[in-house]
Amino acid sequence: MNNDVLIIGGGVIGLAIAIELKLRSSNVTVLCRDFSAAATHAAAGMLAPDAENISSEGMQSLCRRSRHLYPDWTRKLEDLTGLNTGYSSCGILAPIYGQGGLGTRDWGQGDKETRGQGDNSFPPSPTPPLSHSSAYWLDKEAIHQYQPGLTDEVVGGWWYPEDGQVDNRALARVLWTAAESLGVELKEGITVEAIEQQQGQVVGVQTNAGLIRAEHYVLAGGAWSNELLPLPVRPKKGQMLSLRVPEFTSELPLKRILYGQDIYIVPRRDTCGTLGDRQIILGATCEDVGFTPHNTPAGIQKLLQSAIRLYPQLQDYPIEELWWGFRPTTPDELPILGTSHCQNLTLATGHHRNGILLAPITATLIADLVCEQKSDSLLSHFNYSRFLAKSSTTTSMLTHFPLPPSPTPPLPPSAILDSPLIIAGKTFQSRLMTGTGKYRSVEEMQQSVIASGCQIVTVAVRRVQTKAPGHENLAEALDWTKIWMLPNTAGCQTAEEAIRVARLGREMAKLLGQEDNNFVKLEVIPDAKYLLPDPIGTLQAAEQLVKEGFAVLPYINADPMLALRLEEVGCATVMPLASPIGSGQGLKTTANIQIIIENAGVPVVVDAGIGSPSEAAQAMEMGADALLINSAIALSPNSSAMAQAMNLAAVAGRLAYLAGRMPIKNYASASSPLQGTITS
Numbered sequence: 001m002n003n004d005v006l007i008i009g010g011g012v013i014g015l016a017i018a019i020e021l022k023l024r025s026s027n028v029t030v031l032c033r034d035f036s037a038a039a040t041h042a043a044a045g046m047l048a049p050d051a052e053n054i055s056s057e058g059m060q061s062l063c064r065r066s067r068h069l070y071p072d073w074t075r076k077l078e079d080l081t082g083l084n085t086g087y088s089s090c091g092i093l094a095p096i097y098g099q100g101g102l103g104t105r106d107w108g109q110g111d112k113e114t115r116g117q118g119d120n121s122f123p124p125s126p127t128p129p130l131s132h133s134s135a136y137w138l139d140k141e142a143i144h145q146y147q148p149g150l151t152d153e154v155v156g157g158w159w160y161p162e163d164g165q166v167d168n169r170a171l172a173r174v175l176w177t178a179a180e181s182l183g184v185e186l187k188e189g190i191t192v193e194a195i196e197q198q199q200g201q202v203v204g205v206q207t208n209a210g211l212i213r214a215e216h217y218v219l220a221g222g223a224w225s226n227e228l229l230p231l232p233v234r235p236k237k238g239q240m241l242s243l244r245v246p247e248f249t250s251e252l253p254l255k256r257i258l259y260g261q262d263i264y265i266v267p268r269r270d271t272c273g274t275l276g277d278r279q280i281i282l283g284a285t286c287e288d289v290g291f292t293p294h295n296t297p298a299g300i301q302k303l304l305q306s307a308i309r310l311y312p313q314l315q316d317y318p319i320e321e322l323w324w325g326f327r328p329t330t331p332d333e334l335p336i337l338g339t340s341h342c343q344n345l346t347l348a349t350g351h352h353r354n355g356i357l358l359a360p361i362t363a364t365l366i367a368d369l370v371c372e373q374k375s376d377s378l379l380s381h382f383n384y385s386r387f388l389a390k391s392s393t394t395t396s397m398l399t400h401f402p403l404p405p406s407p408t409p410p411l412p413p414s415a416i417l418d419s420p421l422i423i424a425g426k427t428f429q430s431r432l433m434t435g436t437g438k439y440r441s442v443e444e445m446q447q448s449v450i451a452s453g454c455q456i457v458t459v460a461v462r463r464v465q466t467k468a469p470g471h472e473n474l475a476e477a478l479d480w481t482k483i484w485m486l487p488n489t490a491g492c493q494t495a496e497e498a499i500r501v502a503r504l505g506r507e508m509a510k511l512l513g514q515e516d517n518n519f520v521k522l523e524v525i526p527d528a529k530y531l532l533p534d535p536i537g538t539l540q541a542a543e544q545l546v547k548e549g550f551a552v553l554p555y556i557n558a559d560p561m562l563a564l565r566l567e568e569v570g571c572a573t574v575m576p577l578a579s580p581i582g583s584g585q586g587l588k589t590t591a592n593i594q595i596i597i598e599n600a601g602v603p604v605v606v607d608a609g610i611g612s613p614s615e616a617a618q619a620m621e622m623g624a625d626a627l628l629i630n631s632a633i634a635l636s637p638n639s640s641a642m643a644q645a646m647n648l649a650a651v652a653g654r655l656a657y658l659a660g661r662m663p664i665k666n667y668a669s670a671s672s673p674l675q676g677t678i679t680s
């Protein structure tokens, strides 16, 4: 199969897959936001299925199969590039302290740095090895003889001769060079902002350089994968440091990795052949602190204390470098590999603390799947669907659809992983926007906004200025820490007026604490009867406001050419009307909106005229990215119930759009089988 595959993420996983696919004759593109930020560079490079003492059988097999592939895989890469990966089957020694020593294992890291398996921060305690691993117990005398220099507290340990290491930074360079030389298109500095889906297919990825399309897509975004799909992958930060082996030491004092109870010590051979390059790597913390960067004194102190305790002579070695990285971690700490809810999207993420080890097997299994639709039985352990079935509480983890507030029962888990709505780089989970006008009271407006689950509320700057009813205490009326304000230029008849009011709107947002809010819903409406926007004035004002740094969301008639022009001048969305504002006539411009949706590279927000939830759902089923609905909610006799209904309709329409509708047929087709029925 000679297809186009686009890989999101250029860490060890994305690059290994890219090379494997390229070697099987696919045309491959890798999009990578920041090569240097990848956990790949931060790792220790241990290949340790045995020392890691993995409890899941599927994971044990996966890890061992990968370790088995390592010698040939690295040799092939080295042959391709002429570079060294630093692969070595050096073995891992896991020393164990006597009872007296165990008492000092509490590192007191507080909430942020915890330890112990499951919630583990440091490597799990060495315990008797699991079946199928070749492991040898060394008693006190044997271990001290085998590895001189260990602390006296060590009373024995396990020797895992089949485990090893690779120089992960060297490997990353080799993978990049190999991919480049094979003709993989490597695009560094490109951020994928959204995965565009339609009817069970990915139709492109929205990036900071525009829309990019391929036949097949692979998500290998490491700890950041959850920015694009609601997969339960979270960052687990690891701090590390390296010591330089002093030059007077002619031999590396350590020949193998020490895998202690609260530290691992990795002697790194020089991949360049110079003695000056010899390092000892110490790791690692495992912290649940999101993407908080930097090394901390507490983290580094604990690594140093543990390392010196296990192997005291390290205390005199010069410190060379400190760093940190983010492991991509799932709730069960197993990777997510294989098929997704979209037929042409494959998942390869969540490798937690074993991604370097798992790179060759991941590449092989994913390439088998993409190129030959061959699904290895091992993959069944790692499918994303294992997170779907559990309970309704997983819904928020696996879809970006906002749950309606109580008392509506929670939605059942959805098998669809949706991208969030992104406008001008800002991410929103809800695809419904509402307004503040026409409500009978401020209280009704507040309740409706909450019931709608919306995250964007548009506010008419002019009405706030004039303190029109319902707009007197805007600052207090809504929780602006949760709701993003979309100032609109309603009431402006010319481009000049709209530009002036947009600037006031920006100041208004600042007063509400939204310092970085540069959004404006641009309305230039000279006609009061139909409230139809002036296309020329809108384009002129949009051009100017974009130049001034605004994220412009223009309200327009459903005119496909105008929509394109507005996108060309840099608008953040286009907002075609369904029918005149406040008319509740529903979708009167369907055909043109469809053309706009087909051609837009920015989100299409259907705005104005939607009168009922069925119309809202219809617009979303057509592929609108979002809706703006005000009058239908505010003028309903029960506005908060209608707000909730509109939210559900937006969610339902979106799900239906992603899932794909059945074909329309001319004749009936029985739902139950016609064969095999009882005949009289």
Ligand SMILES: Cc1cc2nc3c(=O)[nH]c(=O)nc-3n(C[C@H](O)[C@H](O)[C@H](O)COP(=O)(O)OP(=O)(O)OC[C@H]3O[C@@H](n4cnc5c(N)ncnc54)[C@H](O)[C@@H]3O)c2cc1C
Residues within 6 Å of the ligand: 008, 009, 010, 011, 012, 013, 014, 031, 032, 033, 034, 035, 036, 037, 038, 039, 040, 041, 042, 043, 044, 045, 046, 047, 190, 191, 192, 193, 220, 221, 222, 223, 224, 225, 227, 228, 237, 238, 239, 240, 283, 284, 324, 325, 326, 327, 328, 348, 349, 350, 351, 352, 353, 354, 355, 356, 357, 358
């Ligand atoms: C401290 C530490 C020690 C470790 N030690 C080991 C070890 O000894 N052995 C082992 O096997 N594993 C180890 N690991 C784990 C291993 O590093 C990871 O599992 C592995 O790097 C994951 O690879 P990846 O390619 O999935 O993600 P990454 O290496 O993190 O790469 C992801 C890449 O995707 C890019 N990206 C993300 N989102 C987007 C987007 N939207 N658009 C474009 N690009 C995007 C990022 O910029 C990044 O370059 C360690 C990890 C840490 C942090």
Ligand SMILES: CC(=O)[C@@H](O)[C@H](O)COP(=O)(O)O
Residues within 6 Å of the ligand: 434, 435, 436, 437, 458, 488, 490, 580, 581, 582, 583, 584, 607, 608, 609, 610, 628, 629, 630, 631, 632
């Ligand atoms: C509040 C706002 O911006 C409205 O002008 C918008 O266009 C919504 O229209 P409906 O009130 O018809 O939903």
